[in-house]
Amino acid sequence: MLLFIEQLFNGLQLGVMLFLMSAGLTLVFGIMQVINLAHGSFYMIGAFVAATVTLHSGSFLLGMVAGLSVAGIIGMIVEMTILRQLYNRNHLDQVLATFGLIFFFNELTRIIWGRQPLFMDIPSWLDGTVEIFAGIEYPLYRLAIIFVGFIVALFLYLLFSRTRLGMQIRAGATNRDIVAALGVNIKLLYTLVFGLGVMLAALAGVMAGPILAVEVGMGESILILTFVVIIIGGIGSVKGAFAGALLVGMVDTLGRAYLPTILSLLLSSELGETLSAPIASMSIYMMMALILAFKPNGLFPIQSRLDS
């Protein structure tokens, strides 16, 4: 039981990370109609810059600020130089060009930082564990991640429902031509939205730094999970991204923890031993297939001219 609650928290923590990644990406997909494979690169850049700055300055917060700003600036430059050319292209061109971006960023990172993974320490003021319930200790740092994730979710909710900028973004997701015709500077809006998404990805990367190895390719492994989240939640929906992220985080964590045991009870011992780990790693994809079989547009589909 204790272990189960700990696993629940681990699932929540993974879910929050996925939410940070997918919230920005789903906006880019939904509003600009651009499929961006290079989103994971910004996650990686954020982590690398933060790890380096933290190592030299000794301050985790300074590293975080540096990681977010550098990634944000690079992101906006990429948007203005390359992605802008792709808004009116088909999805295939977008996939290939952003695929090229991944090649470029991965290799550039390898040139600058080398092939060895970097390691980041948990800042001392977040080190240690806290007692959440009677007898259940949980790492403070992971709790902090969950906390930050919910703060960001709240921030995005207020941004979208209470501010003029949020209203324009929502309107842009429904029909960008009308919004542009109403006098909104749509180019600037796009750059801002893209920058926001990039910084959220970088935030996830920085926070992942101390619990995972900071290495080239780290962006791609989380990117695929992010895609699953976005498909499940519905493209363009931040609410869907939130629900999808928590769902994927939970199912993946609990699946890996408990499916092997359950499967080995159901299957013969030899077959169970061979197949239980692989099947556990497939659990979220099967969930995705199941959800799509009933709701092809995801759990929270956005009404727009997307399919027209």
Added chain:
Amino acid sequence: MKNLLTFNRKTVVNSIGLILFLILPFLTKSFEQEYLISFFSMILIYGLAAASLDLILGFGGMISLGHAVFMGIGGYSVGVLAFHKYESSSIFGFDGTENALITWGVAILIAGVFGLLTGAVSLRTKGMSFIMITLAFAQMGYYFFVSLSKYGGSDGLSLYNRNELLGLDLGDDVTFYYICLAILVLFLLIAHRVVNSHFGKVITASRQNEQRVQVLGVASYRYKLAIYTFAAAVAGLAGALMTNQNEFASPELMHWTKSGELMVMVLLGGMGTLFGPVLGAAILLLMEYFLAMYTEHWMVVLGPFLIIVVLFAKNGLYGLLVGSKDKNV
């Protein structure tokens, strides 16, 4: 078929290509560069996979970012059957084997079935969702084999030797090269007929305007699923050849960057041209080969090159060679 026989620019280009591939082994021999022959086999195998992707990508307009998973499944079919042959054990009641007629057939079958199942779900979606869901299914296959520790997990599965095919010595690189070439040519002929048939016209029409096709009373979904399954099966065969070529099956074969590379090959060569992707495979592999000689960081050059190709070259190299007018065969 008529198209192939009429004398035009495309026939010339295709014939030159075929002749070049036919005499390559002799060229490498006379220049004493025999080690290159397995590199050329690799081009043929990737060409086969890329051309099969072209069926769904170029003709069907379905942007699949998970085509490499079918190669991986084909590759592992060969690897796993050989593994059980060495162990003298059985899998699901069948004995292991190294007979290519069986292993390649199994590769085609399993890849096709996986294509049918995942295609049935994926094709319910369109646009961006389709791209992401094909990618997700491919990653599912990747993680499946990575955690399948019985067959080597992330280390992959080594073969002691290549499969046996009707008494031919596949271990001989030149023989293997010609078998790959024969399979590729056979596939291109079949695919050429398929895309020019009624069936192929429905696929092309669905890409241009699916609603109109459906209004005409044609269930486009079934046609798309059929071509998706066919392409998956062919990619499975390409994977089986790849495992034979490398004498090694690894999860890397279905990593999503491989799917991306296949897409790049199709685009470089020219979409919807069938022969173009073979050319595209040659270009990409040659570029990697030569860039790698100058710098280990060749991807830093390849990435921007890709972006430039996407932004400025619309019809691919094959389009330049044959003139882009009759792009869709």
